[in-house]
Amino acid sequence: MTCEEAEVLIHALIDGELDAGHAREVEAHVEGCAHCAALMKEYQEIRQAIAESDLRYKAPLELRRKIEKSLPQPQAQAAPTRRSVLRGFALGSAVSAMAATGLVAIVLRNDDEQRIENEVVSAHLRSLQAGHLTDVISTDQHTVKPWFNGKLDVSPPVIDLTAQGFTLIGGRLDYVNAREIGAVVYKRRQHVINLFVAQTANTERKTAKISTLQGFNIRRWSDRGLNYWAVSDLGADELSEFGDKFEGAMRANKEG
Amino acid sequence: MVVNASQDDPEKARRFREAALPYLDDAYTLARYLLRDAADAEDAVQECYLRAYKHFDSYRGPAMKPWLFAILRNVCRAEYARRKTAPTAVEELPEGGEQTPLWNEAPETPEKQLLRRFDGETVRKLVAALAEPFRETFVLREIQNLSYREIADVAAVPVGTVMSRLARARAMLRSAWLAEQEQAK
Numbered sequence A: 001m002t003c004e005e006a007e008v009l010i011h012a013l014i015d016g017e018l019d020a021g022h023a024r025e026v027e028a029h030v031e032g033c034a035h036c037a038a039l040m041k042e043y044q045e046i047r048q049a050i051a052e053s054d055l056r057y058k059a060p061l062e063l064r065r066k067i068e069k070s071l072p073q074p075q076a077q078a079a080p081t082r083r084s085v086l087r088g089f090a091l092g093s094a095v096s097a098m099a100a101t102g103l104v105a106i107v108l109r110n111d112d113e114q115r116i117e118n119e120v121v122s123a124h125l126r127s128l129q130a131g132h133l134t135d136v137i138s139t140d141q142h143t144v145k146p147w148f149n150g151k152l153d154v155s156p157p158v159i160d161l162t163a164q165g166f167t168l169i170g171g172r173l174d175y176v177n178a179r180e181i182g183a184v185v186y187k188r189r190q191h192v193i194n195l196f197v198a199q200t201a202n203t204e205r206k207t208a209k210i211s212t213l214q215g216f217n218i219r220r221w222s223d224r225g226l227n228y229w230a231v232s233d234l235g236a237d238e239l240s241e242f243g244d245k246f247e248g249a250m251r252a253n254k255e256g
Numbered sequence B: 001m002v003v004n005a006s007q008d009d010p011e012k013a014r015r016f017r018e019a020a021l022p023y024l025d026d027a028y029t030l031a032r033y034l035l036r037d038a039a040d041a042e043d044a045v046q047e048c049y050l051r052a053y054k055h056f057d058s059y060r061g062p063a064m065k066p067w068l069f070a071i072l073r074n075v076c077r078a079e080y081a082r083r084k085t086a087p088t089a090v091e092e093l094p095e096g097g098e099q100t101p102l103w104n105e106a107p108e109t110p111e112k113q114l115l116r117r118f119d120g121e122t123v124r125k126l127v128a129a130l131a132e133p134f135r136e137t138f139v140l141r142e143i144q145n146l147s148y149r150e151i152a153d154v155a156a157v158p159v160g161t162v163m164s165r166l167a168r169a170r171a172m173l174r175s176a177w178l179a180e181q182e183q184a185k
Ligand SMILES: [Zn+2]
Pocket: A002, A003, A004, A006, A029, A033, A035, A036, A037
């Protein structure tokens, strides 16, 4: 491989877009070529710097409002019931025929879950930008909990887990899956945990699932009509511990 | 004129809201970089969402973001045409200009020192100064996190073109970065 070729291909290598065979070829060239190795290192540094800079823009509220206004208004503001979701599929001509088969239904649901998890991770990333983490700052659950009242249909549970090693930092309103939801913010050491809580029409309890997206861990579960997503750069074990402690404290609260 | 009854369907609107509105910031960000003007970007995104809603019935998924971007890109191209100046418009690129091999830009020997870190404002400026179509490719990859395949779909070019454009974009950004670093000394 020549340097000319490598200078193009190192980008695909950095982006993880090369198949294994080509990746090995480029890596072999870079190993034996000081010029390309140094160049690749620089590109990686620039890429890192770009990733850490806040290069995104936030859409003006006025734009969001204008777009909202141009769409037909929903009949009711209530969260969609399962029935209305199904009716939605029935109306979508493209999907209805396929939705009859269980396989596609599963694919659709996974897509939806995946999409929401993507949004939750984006919201987590946004919150890490300077000044975005909390709307209300307090380590006192009796300050954070009432702050949510009136701002959301259902306030998220706010639980002090300091004794269990997770410090309550505050709360925030966020925007996920096209609606406003509550985020309760915790810290362990320097790691931020965002606990996103959204109301759901489904009251069925769903046990925790851990997934990883863009380098963040997500612990997702449902209980008593609320969906939870805990997102953090903490390891999966510590994030699981957080979830277990939270669920344990919730049970203790209900029983006590 | 045929009136599409589903146009006013609240159920369709609800599905559209849930599918498309979460990408509003993404769309606005892309429009800002493509048009380099806040007011034009706002208009373009609004137009994009109107068109997307109109064509939502034909949307087959699965990825909403690239689908929206493809629409937005067309809106922005219309805006380039309206401006007429269009030195940055994709279609205005001189014949064969894009094929100029990367190595003709002769990347200087990489610096021994670490690259300087700039504040977000400076980095935005450097990215915004990239020429099209390299800026578009760069923003879709580095700020919007699209895969090469998705970028190819948005820009309606082969994946190989995405790869070479991205290589050019990064080489240009690196040169600009080093120049900025030199100036800041
Ligand atoms: Zn080389």
